[in-house]
Amino acid sequence: MSTRITPLQVYKLLPGTNCKKCGTTCMGFAMKLINRQARIEDCPLLTSDPKYAGKLAELTKLLAPLISASETLVNIDLDKCIGCGNCVIACPANVVLDTRAGKGLNPLSDEVLWLVEDGKIKVLHLEKCRRYPPHRMNCNVCELVCYSEAIKVVA
Amino acid sequence: MEIEGVPCTSCSLLCDDIVVDVRDNTVTRVLGTCSHGTKRFKELVGARPMKAAIAEQGGLKEVSVDEALEKAAEILKVAKKPLIYGGANSTNRTVELLVKLAQKLRGLYDSSASICHALLDLDPSFLGARLDDILEDADFILYWGADPAETHLRHASRYAVFPRGRSTPMGRESRIVAVVDVRETNTMRIAQHKVLLRPGSDAELARALRDLMFSKTPTVGEAAGVTLRDLSSIIKDLKPATYVAMFIGRGLLQSEKPEEALSSMAELARSLLELGKKVSIMPMAEYVNSMGQALITKKLGGAPRALDFSALKEHMSPEATATCQLEREGVDAALIVKSEVSEELTPLAVKALMRIPTIVLEERATWTFSNGKVSVPLSIMGVESGGTVTRMDGVEVKLKPFLKPPASVADEEVFLERLSSSL
Numbered sequence: 001m002s003t004r005i006t007p008l009q010v011y012k013l014l015p016g017t018n019c020k021k022c023g024t025t026c027m028g029f030a031m032k033l034i035n036r037q038a039r040i041e042d043c044p045l046l047t048s049d050p051k052y053a054g055k056l057a058e059l060t061k062l063l064a065p066l067i068s069a070s071e072t073l074v075n076i077d078l079d080k081c082i083g084c085g086n087c088v089i090a091c092p093a094n095v096v097l098d099t100r101a102g103k104g105l106n107p108l109s110d111e112v113l114w115l116v117e118d119g120k121i122k123v124l125h126l127e128k129c130r131r132y133p134p135h136r137m138n139c140n141v142c143e144l145v146c147y148s149e150a151i152k153v154v155a
Numbered sequence: 156m157e158i159e160g161v162p163c164t165s166c167s168l169l170c171d172d173i174v175v176d177v178r179d180n181t182v183t184r185v186l187g188t189c190s191h192g193t194k195r196f197k198e199l200v201g202a203r204p205m206k207a208a209i210a211e212q213g214g215l216k217e218v219s220v221d222e223a224l225e226k227a228a229e230i231l232k233v234a235k236k237p238l239i240y241g242g243a244n245s246t247n248r249t250v251e252l253l254v255k256l257a258q259k260l261r262g263l264y265d266s267s268a269s270i271c272h273a274l275l276d277l278d279p280s281f282l283g284a285r286l287d288d289i290l291e292d293a294d295f296i297l298y299w300g301a302d303p304a305e306t307h308l309r310h311a312s313r314y315a316v317f318p319r320g321r322s323t324p325m326g327r328e329s330r331i332v333a334v335v336d337v338r339e340t341n342t343m344r345i346a347q348h349k350v351l352l353r354p355g356s357d358a359e360l361a362r363a364l365r366d367l368m369f370s371k372t373p374t375v376g377e378a379a380g381v382t383l384r385d386l387s388s389i390i391k392d393l394k395p396a397t398y399v400a401m402f403i404g405r406g407l408l409q410s411e412k413p414e415e416a417l418s419s420m421a422e423l424a425r426s427l428l429e430l431g432k433k434v435s436i437m438p439m440a441e442y443v444n445s446m447g448q449a450l451i452t453k454k455l456g457g458a459p460r461a462l463d464f465s466a467l468k469e470h471m472s473p474e475a476t477a478t479c480q481l482e483r484e485g486v487d488a489a490l491i492v493k494s495e496v497s498e499e500l501t502p503l504a505v506k507a508l509m510r511i512p513t514i515v516l517e518e519r520a521t522w523t524f525s526n527g528k529v530s531v532p533l534s535i536m537g538v539e540s541g542g543t544v545t546r547m548d549g550v551e552v553k554l555k556p557f558l559k560p561p562a563s564v565a566d567e568e569v570f571l572e573r574l575s576s577s578l
Contacts, residue, residue: 083189084304085312086345090327095319102326104290104318105172106187108159117186119193145317145327147304147341 005062005155007031013059015045015052034155035133036066036073065154072131073155074142076121080150083119087142087151093130121150161555163192164537167440167547168286168307168314175557182558189308196538204520204532205563215530220565223531227490227514228577230529234488234512236465237262240477241492241516242452243269243442245567246542247551250444250451252571253492257464259578263486264452264462265477267499270405270438271449271547272459273417277436281424284400284435286313286548291320292433295396298334299420300357301404301439304341307547310439311345315400322397331392335360336406348389353380357407357416365423368393368430398433399424405441440547443536447545481507492516492567493533496523516567533567534560542568 010030018025022042024032032038040059046052069075088094089101091113098107107115113128114121130137131153140153161173165188175196176184185196207223208215218226231237239257242250243266257264274282289296296315303310311317316327323329333348334340335357343349352360356379363378367390376383393399401424407413424434440446449459456462463475480486481504488511496505515527518535534540539560543551560566 081190082304082308083193084308085187085189086317089312089317100172102319104313106174108174108186115186116188118184118197119188119190145345147308147344 004153005034005066007034009062010034010059013055013062014043015049015055017045019045021045033063034066034073035136065152069154070123070126071133072126072129072136073153074129074131075152075154076123077150077152078120080148081120082148082150083116083121084147085116086145086147087121088114088116090141090145092139092141093128097128158555158557161557162537162544162552163188163195164443164544164554165189165192165195166307167443167445168309169443169544169546169552170309170313171552172313177557180559191308195535199519199535200538200558202520203518203535204524204530205561207532207563207565208527208530210528210530220531220563220570223529223565224570224574224577226529227531227574230488230512230514231260231490231574231578234260234262234486236486238477238480238486238489239264239492240266240489240496241494242266242448243445244493244536245444245448246536246544246554247444247447247451248542248568249492249571250448251455252568252575253490254452254455254462256490256571256575256578257462258456259575261465263465263475263477263480264456264460265475265480266448266452266460267442267494268408268460269441269445269449270403270408271440271445273408273413274403274436274438275449275453275459277417277421278425280428281421281434281436282549284437284548285550286315286437286546289398289400289435289437290314290318292322293320293398293400293435294323294330295393295399296330296332297399297401298332298336298342298346298439299401299403300336300406300408300410301402302336302340302342302406303402303439304344306404306441307439310402311342315402316345331396333389333392347392348385350381350385350389355411356380357410358412358419361416361419361423364389364393365419365426368423368426393427396432399427399435401434401436402439403436404439437548444544446547446549447543447551450545450549478504481505487511489513490516491523491527492571493518494523495521516565516570531570532564533570534564536567539564540566540568 007030014026022029094113095102097112098109101107114123130139143151143153158175162169162171174186206217319326332346334343334346335350337354360379427434453459461475512528514529516531517524518533537554539558541554541556
């Protein structure tokens with residue numbers, strides 16, 4: 001099940017004053033935080049006013065998975081990965097890059113997004129993921145097909 | 156050196172798209188194997204037994220393979236009714252040799268119980284489908300009592316669910332997946348229909364689905380613990396399907412009445428056929444060559460397991476299983492090939508086995524191996540030794556070994572042929 005961080009969740013932990021000291025509204029700032037285009041410290045109210053200390057702590061905790069996530073905002077836990085290859089075969093980007101994947105075979109091309117090596121997923125070209133910025137598509141096929149919950153789309 | 160197209164021998168899927176990188180007789184990298192296959196290809200070589208041994212006066216004496224063979228022949232020669240056990244983890248030729256050895260010695264041949272044995276008796280019109288056909292055309296996949304996310308990790312990605320086929324151009328989006336089990340399984344994560352049934356009510360569920368297919372009005376609000384709403388939802392997806400592929404797992408054997416469940420499922424399959432659909436029933440073979448073991452044994456002995464050759468006319472009966480004969484002390488020696496008896500037989504049968512001389516042929520360091528009177532380490536099938544094994548759909552796959560085995564281990568086929576000719 002998806003446990004993505006949503007803009008509304010982030011917004012609720014912001015001051016909500018729309019002071020625009022960060023350059024945008026609080027909702028806009030929430031979007032920027034999720035897309036990693038801004039940092040929490042860019043909100044002066046949140047970091048300097050003690051009355052927001054609770055919200056700051058909660059927001060830092062909420063956004064923690066974003067820090068370890070890749071540019072595609074996906075976290076892969078290799079300890080959980082069982083190498084079933086569901087993601088590699090189901091991935092729409094991978095099939096276009098190596099037609100072998102479309103037929104259920106492990107890709108052999110060096111140009112694919114990812115393949116299975118030594119019983120685990122190995123990412124070769126993250127920039128070929130449909131979620132890669134700036135044209136980030138809201139694709140989460142890999143997360144949906146993962147048997148072991150090793151793949152998590154964080155936002 | 157990169158070797159392409161190596162069949163993986165960790166399960167009965169026998170994935171044949173594996174690439175192995177070998178340097179100095181060591182595997183440095185494997186492409187395409189799941190975690191189970193990787194363990195077999197990379198780790199088993201370092202963890203397996205290396206020396207043949209004979210148990211003597213409470214200790215183990217290391218011997219050569221030839222000495223072990225001599226001792227094994229000695230044990231089998233004096234035995235009145237030996238048990239020959241195994242085959243599901245061996246090559247097809249080995250299965251043949253084991254059955255013929257039992258026949259020659261007028262002993263008992265048996266192998267671990269498998270869902271393959273139960274399914275061989277079904278109407279042949281449901282059997283015979285190939286995994287490749289399912290990849291191309293099956294648009295309704297039904298896993299029943301099977302959890303490939305634990306057992307056959309690449310089943311969905313290599314064949315049944317995710318590949319894009321002739322009639323399923325969108326892969327998973329072109330197929331409906333239903334999983335029937337008594338508990339929530341990881342395979343259910345990829346299914347549109349997650350069916351949790353009451354343990355032992357497989358037959359009831361199959362009957363309910365059949366009735367609903369023919370639009371019979373149900374008299375109760377649920378069947379087998381599944382609500383009518385969920386059942387109707389399955390039927391809604393089952394009706395437009397053109398090819399229904401049913402995969403039956405070992406879970407069915409553990410239900411109270413597996414025969415009744417299977418016959419109800421066959422009835423369901425028959426009604427789907429009547430409605431003009433293509434239907435296949437395939438066992439999720441538990442061990443790498445469970446299917447080969449079942450097919451060859453049935454061909455040679457008339458039944459897929461439990462053959463008693465001690466009588467003038469061999470027959471299969473519940474009394475002829477290894478468990479039953481051991482518990483009754485009906486056998487006086489045993490040859491066990493690549494089988495962990497502590498997992499496959501009852502504790503009582505294992506105790507009885509420990510009282511008779513046992514010859515154990517094994518590629519892994521198992522409890523059975525360390526408790527044999529004569530223990531012979533084998534080369535690892537599909538890694539160090541070749542041969543042919545049978546995939547879960549009956550397709551024979553030729554193995555492509557890529558490592559040189561150590562001199563102190565035996566090849567199972569060669570060892571058994573020599574043993575057989577020395578008797």
